[in-house]
Amino acid sequence: MPPSDPAETPVPHLDEPCWERLGRLPVVPDDEPLVPMSLAPEPVRVFPAYARLGIPGAVPECFVRESVHRRLLSVARGLPPGLGLVVLDGWRPWRVQQYLFDTLFEVMRARHPTCDEETLLACTREFVAMPSRDPLAPSPHLTGGAVDVTLCDADGLMLDMGSQFDEASAASHSDHLERLDAPDARQRRARGYRRVLYHAMRGAGFSNLPSEWWHYDFGNQLWAHYGGHPQAHYGPAQLDTIEERWKRQLGDG
Template sequence: MGIPGLKPYRYHPIQEWGEPLVPIPGDQFTLTLPHPYAKLGAPYGNYSPFSLRQSVLIKLLQAQDYLQQIKPGWRLNIFDGYRPNTVQVFMVEYTYQELLKIQPEIAPTDLLAQVYQIWAVPSDEPATPPPHSTGAAVDLTLIDEYGQAVDMGSPIDECSPRSLPDYYPRESPYAIHRNLLHQTMIHAGFVRHPEEWWHFSWGDQLWAWVTGAPNAHYGRVEEN
């Protein structure tokens, strides 16, 4: 029996490659500092949110190189990478409580549905890891040649329809920026989350489900 609320891709088979987590180099990317979840007190322990599986980082470097070919001086701005399941639990609860403050009249089940538009359902089951808990998913945006954040039309993690990749008309500057990020990432083999303009994966269950690969390469990183 499946876990309620899980997206269909979370049941895709996993054949673990066993690659280590490696740090995302801050001299080659822009990192969002201080990290927003760690600042809230999310329990990362000895892990860094600015880390990914080894092959995923290689793909991310390829995406960065491509971006700088078509937009000299621009950079990928890394918002979040690896996320332990304990952090997933923390952020789901935090987001729920924040929504409850501004929508106290909404039924709990409806509030939770809003939360799960953005946040994957936490799971301790090895077969159904949250994407970021595999070290194969990354949340990111763009920095222009002047070092300024590019306006994408909504902030990362906003629980609203504006988070949908195709929310804005194609001729909108926001849509153009989102399409540039998408073009950059798919050039390196990533796939975009269908409901989040900022979320991209390579090698996890979402990637396998979208591309038709028989297995995902990465399951949950075992937390020490």
């Protein structure tokens, strides 16, 4: 393979974010709308993972900001032949964020009964951001700028990326497979897929959360942090409702 082949270019190591410092990055809100990814043409596929799992409050669609939608299309169209992009989650209601955080926290507490509250919170935040509707420090998925993605083959079957989506283990760290001394054939193959996904997403302007190979950001505070941008563009977002539309149409909104 040529040196420029993304499957041969390692995923770099990045430090975990300091969430307190992250929340101090300014947010200059953009009114860009949320749009459904299900309207995107192939090779994008949409599989709203949390709705399929029956998580309370999850919506059966993957909504993202308009710029995120266009960038994901660009990523999908630029993938090597035979590969497609699967969108697993985008905008996430606050209720779902709270459910995920509380559920993982309780699992962590059951597994590590001697750990104090601060340690358990840190372990939980490694994989699920603290639920927040604060316009100055919203949860990444609440902004519509965070998206969870993976790769699939030409038949739409999701590829083995070395860990499951939302697996709360070190194997989910983006560079985990880069740090193995003697990866086996399966791990080498998964490492190549992670590299392809990482470099395709980075090339479209996204940043990656180091603890999750599937999580990418554009326009929010995580993106500003890892991209060295002075400010974020996306604050908390809400889906448009028929009630809000009627209010606007009647001049009450």
